[in-house]
Amino acid sequence: MRAGTAAGRAGTGRAAPAGRPDVSLVVQQLRRAVPGGIGTYCTGLLAGLAALGQGGAALPALELVASATRARPDPLRAWGVPVRAVPVPGPLLTRLWDAGIDAGTRGAVVHALSLASPPARGRALVVTVHDLAWLDVPQAFPARGRRWHQAALDRAVARASRLVVPSAAVADAVVGAGAAAGRVVVVEHGSDHLPPADDRGAGELLARLGVAGPFVLAVGTLEPRKNLARLTEAHRRAQARLGERMPLVVVGPRGWGDGAPAAGAPAAEAVAAGPVPAAVLAGLYRRARLLAYVPLAEGFGLPPLEAMAAGTPVVCSAVPSAGGAALQVDPTDVDAIAGALVEVATDDATRRDLVAAGYRRAAARTWRASAAEHVALWQALR
Secondary structure, X not given: OOHHHOOOOOOOOOOOOOOOOOEEEEOHHXXXXXXXXXXXXXXXXXXXXXXXXXXXXXXXXXXXXXXXXXXXXXXXXXXXXXXXXXXXXXXXXXXXXXXXXXXXXXOOEEEEOOOOOOOOOOOEEEEEXXXXXXXXXXXXXXXXXXXHHHHHHHHHHHHOOEEEEOOHHHHHHHHHOOOOHHHEEEOOOOOOOOOOOXXXXXXHHHHHXXXXXXXXXXXXXXXXXXXXXXXXXXXHHHHHHHOOOOOEEEEOOEOOOOOOOOOOOOOOOEEEEEOOOHHHHHHHHHHOOEEEEOOOOOOOOHHHHHHHHOOOOEEEOOOHHHOOOOEEOOOOOHHHHHHHHHHHHHOHHHHHHHHHHHHHHHHOOOHHHHHHHHHHHHHHHO
């Protein structure tokens, strides 16, 4: 089940009662202008729940909780799950939760899918902690962002019955931040959230960018933590050794800060494609010579799994999603990144090994399996 085809079916299973739902899913991230990887987690989980319901699994009665929206109809209603839209703007709702005001949730279990979490007094609270990147690479975050993330983590550690994390590395970091190990649960993400590839759309986009042949793909929100400045320089050095034109195509919305390639950069070097539809992204993965993904810190990192599912070899830093199925590099070593780009672009044996390992890794992770682990956790807390 893919996120793009799950609309209207995530509620399949036991119907929600007229009273209190079993689980309130706080999906405030889906109200953000740039939902990012956390947004993909939210929609992937909903798609996985839909697949479970369609397979006959008994699901808890769910509601989705988020701030009000001016969009009509509310996009969240496409998932077929009751929506509780709290009639305040998103920033105010987050501040209310930060202040300990339980606005908007009714479930016996409340699961916040990001650090923006309500207090949920008298009920079981689950909070998903995706990473502690503001501690790992503080220079990649604005000061205000660091303060909010740390305070939100402290609240989650104090309030939550369970803390869901996407990898063992994040589990260790959360325990190091003060959480009891028995309250931290590792649930990896899925890889099957992209819709079927729009090859025509991908081809048209590449033509507009001036990319006619093989290319290196980079995917992610454009912000300092993603390390795009070093990747762009590594690609420039690799380009001189490749013997053929192989531009770097950077896909993703702008977050904050700089380091992204300019929209008008020469196609022989690096081009910014901006955000693209999911089906076009799937097409770009299929066409790319390789994916380069070298963030300074990442709790999981979905793009490597997306590329592996498409049969594309991956060069990446030590991100948990890769699971040993990529050529790993030090994200601070530009020459090492450049060498890895050349090797994976040109060495057929390396490419074959990485593609085979990537297929195995992606096949092992589905959103249906991830959703089943979430449901088991909720049922244990009810």
